[in-house]
Amino acid sequence: MQSMRKAAALAAALTVSAAAFSCSSESDSSGGRAQETESTAVEYADLTVTFLDIGKADSIIITGEDSTVVIDCGEKGDGKEIVRFLEEQGTSVIDYLIITHYDKDHVGGAAKVINSFEINNVLAPDYHEYSPEAEKYRTALENKGIEPQLLTADMSFELGGGDYTVYTPKQSYYGPDNDNDFSLVTRLDYNDTSFVFAGDAMDQRLTEVMDIGRCDLLKVPYHGRKLANLGAFIDALEPEYAVVTTSGEDFSPYTQGVLRDKKVQFWSTCYNGRVTAVSDGSNISVTCEKGEV
Numbered sequence: 001m002q003s004m005r006k007a008a009a010l011a012a013a014l015t016v017s018a019a020a021f022s023c024s025s026e027s028d029s030s031g032g033r034a035q036e037t038e039s040t041a042v043e044y045a046d047l048t049v050t051f052l053d054i055g056k057a058d059s060i061i062i063t064g065e066d067s068t069v070v071i072d073c074g075e076k077g078d079g080k081e082i083v084r085f086l087e088e089q090g091t092s093v094i095d096y097l098i099i100t101h102y103d104k105d106h107v108g109g110a111a112k113v114i115n116s117f118e119i120n121n122v123l124a125p126d127y128h129e130y131s132p133e134a135e136k137y138r139t140a141l142e143n144k145g146i147e148p149q150l151l152t153a154d155m156s157f158e159l160g161g162g163d164y165t166v167y168t169p170k171q172s173y174y175g176p177d178n179d180n181d182f183s184l185v186t187r188l189d190y191n192d193t194s195f196v197f198a199g200d201a202m203d204q205r206l207t208e209v210m211d212i213g214r215c216d217l218l219k220v221p222y223h224g225r226k227l228a229n230l231g232a233f234i235d236a237l238e239p240e241y242a243v244v245t246t247s248g249e250d251f252s253p254y255t256q257g258v259l260r261d262k263k264v265q266f267w268s269t270c271y272n273g274r275v276t277a278v279s280d281g282s283n284i285s286v287t288c289e290k291g292e293v
Contacts, residue, residue, distance in 0.1 A: 079112025
């Protein structure tokens with residue numbers, strides 16, 4: 001009798017264990033399947049690119065999640081507007097200040113910006129040009145103990161979910177009084193969207209960056225003035241959108257015709273005021289202060 005009770009108890013225990021194992025296995029298997037089939041979508045914060053309306057001059061401000069990049073600082077008198085805009089955005093630190101080249105309409109307001117914010121990195125081309133504005137820029141850097149990175153080779157960095165590549169000039173001389181072709185050209189890839197900021201690159205420089213890949217939005221080089229190979233450059237990059245930072249007298253009818261012929265939707269600061277492009281990682285939306293071109 002006792003041995004029968006032990007046998008029955010053992011059989012019951014085995015049954016419970018089997019049931020528990022069965023439930024556990026089903027739960028683990030179900031959970032495993034859920035983990036294998038469930039796709040986790042990555043949500044991207046909005047990345048905003050603002051093209052300030054400062055005439056025939058460049059200042060482009062890129063703000064993302066806890067990140068700020070400034071490309072160029074316009075002319076001397078534009079520094080105050082750039083500082084005011086950044087302060088309105090709540091900016092206290094500029095992660096990267098990129099000076100494309102040392103013409104006064106790109107470096108003129110840089111001293112004011114440098115004196116007003118903490119600057120983590122300064123990128124600039126490795127050539128020398130003298131002007132009062134460029135000297136004030138260099139003095140402001142020295143006074144704050146900032147050593148700019150004078151680029152001699154292309155460089156990349158990641159910031160705020162974006163991948164930046166800065167393309168450097170390939171020559172040490174582009175001809176007399178042609179410092180525009182020393183312009184740094186910056187590409188920004190933000191998930192599925194992309195931007196190219198071409199500074200004042202002219203014909204020789206555009207030839208050097210024909211192969212950097214297509215983009216969604218192009219900052220048209222050289223303030224929209226006529227460039228012989230602009231059409232070929234647009235064919236290579238295939239932008240859907242373009243922004244021209246310029247004045248009415250500098251925005252060439254030739255350039256406008258090229259953009260229209262290539263079916264590129266474009267805005268210019270001379271006609272549209274401040275232009276703002278926002279990427280959510282998948283699409284870019286563009287707004288402006290004034291009506292469409």
